Structure formats: C-alpha cells, structure tokens
Amino acid sequence: xxxxxxxxxxxxxxxxxxxxxxxxxxxxxxxxxxxxxxxxxxxxxxxxxxxxxxxxxxxxxxxxxxxxxxxxxxxxxxxxxxxxxxxxxxxxxxxxxxxxxxxxxxxxxxxxxxxxxxxxxxxxxxxxxxxxxxxxxxxxxxxxxxxxxxxxxxxxxxxxxxxxxxxxxxxxxxxxxxxxxxxxxxxxxxxxxxxxxxxxxxxxxxxxxxxxxxxxxxxxxxxxxxxxxxxxxxxxxxxxx
Numbered sequence: 001x002x003x004x005x006x007x008x009x010x011x012x013x014x015x016x017x018x019x020x021x022x023x024x025x026x027x028x029x030x031x032x033x034x035x036x037x038x039x040x041x042x043x044x045x046x047x048x049x050x051x052x053x054x055x056x057x058x059x060x061x062x063x064x065x066x067x068x069x070x071x072x073x074x075x076x077x078x079x080x081x082x083x084x085x086x087x088x089x090x091x092x093x094x095x096x097x098x099x100x101x102x103x104x105x106x107x108x109x110x111x112x113x114x115x116x117x118x119x120x121x122x123x124x125x126x127x128x129x130x131x132x133x134x135x136x137x138x139x140x141x142x143x144x145x146x147x148x149x150x151x152x153x154x155x156x157x158x159x160x161x162x163x164x165x166x167x168x169x170x171x172x173x174x175x176x177x178x179x180x181x182x183x184x185x186x187x188x189x190x191x192x193x194x195x196x197x198x199x200x201x202x203x204x205x206x207x208x209x210x211x212x213x214x215x216x217x218x219x220x221x222x223x224x225x226x227x228x229x230x231x232x233x234x235x236x237x238x239x240x241x
Contacts, residue, residue: 002197002216005230008172010114011121011146011163013181017201017222018122019101019134026051029097033074033090039083049077058125058156058186065127065151067095098126099133103140110222111143117231121146121166123179125156125186146170157183158190167196180225184212199225 015021030050031043039046053073071087078085114120122144124131128151135141146169150156153165167174174195181187182201189212191198200208200215201222208214217228 004228007178008176009119009170010178011123011166013187014122014124016182018107019103021101033093049080063154067091067127095130098130101134103138106222119145123148125150127151157186160194163194184208188212188215
C-alpha cells in the first residue's frame, strides 16, 4: 500500500475524471447524431454496434486518432444496421461534444488546493484537439505542468509507456506519482502496470473486473482525494471557502 507522504506529483485522467463524460454521454451524443442525420434507429442500439468498435480502438499496434477512427467505426455500425449514416459528420459531432465537456463542480476547488503542493499532470487517451480544447474551455490548462495524450505518444492507456513518459517529464519515479482516474482498465490497471500508485474515482459504485488489481484507495468524488494526502488543515479548509 502506498505511503501518501512519499507522493511527489499527481496525475489525472481527463474525461470522466476532471470533466463530465461517460457512456451515457456517448449514447446521448449518438442520439443527437441520429436526429441530425435523420436515421431510423435508437441510440442504444447504435451504441451496441458503434461502442464495440470504439472500445476496440485501444490497440497500440494499430494506433489511430479517435477522430479518424470514428469515421470508419460509425460507417460500419450504420452498415450493420442498414442505415445511410455519415461517418465524417458523426466524428465531428463527437469531437465537438468532447471539446465542450464541462468540468465537475469539485474539479477546480480540488486543483486549487493541490497545485500549492504538487506538480500536476493529465494523462488522457484522447486526441489533442478535444483534450486541449476542453482544458482551455474550462480554464484548467494552467493547473498542469504536463498534459500527455494518446495522440502525442501513439499509445493508449493501459500501456505503461504513457505513464512512464509523464513521470519522466515530471522528473520523478513512477512510484512517486499518484494517478487518479475513473477507468478500471485504462486507469487502475494501467497505473499498476507502470508502477504508479492509483486512486480509483468510482462515482457510480461499480465493481472492479476480476483481472484488475485493487487500487491503493477508492473515492466517490474528487474532494475525497484531499483527506488521503498529507495536507495541512489550512490547505484542506481552503476547499470550503
């Protein structure tokens, strides 16, 4: 188990951890696309076909930007359902929604506390355009010393290479970087493979898959991270002001 007093830096997943995004948001986005393209289907049915290809993207041997891969995945899903969809328009719509993703209410107050003591980083499986765009749109970019995306590294979490890259950029050992994320495979398993201590942000009370080792801690909100760390009472109290 990690000694939180030995932590020198903190890294975060982005979508689903710092800004709103989850499977329901993806399904809602498909609903908008269905309406825009006047497709005769239901969003959850289309997600069954589109989501399978979406999840299959995490293959480093055949890396592709999400924005590029979504075109083919959407067109293939539509073909399977006998629909005349437009993959380019669908990809642009997903990119827009991910760029517009709004920070959780507790994100900025928690970062305000942590930035006083720790260098901070983001490790995202996303493309540069929607990750950097959402960081800027939410006025979060200035909090982070390092922002690493799958597009930059041509590697998806849980590949340990992207985690090691961030530790190297921060000038510390992976064991000194605390990683916080909401994904069991990408975040918890990925950090474990890289030798990083990890806190699982589990807002919905999910159960870890059996192949994923337990995290060092589990929290239901970003605010729950602060009591785990050796912060002063004054630092913690600043969150409430």
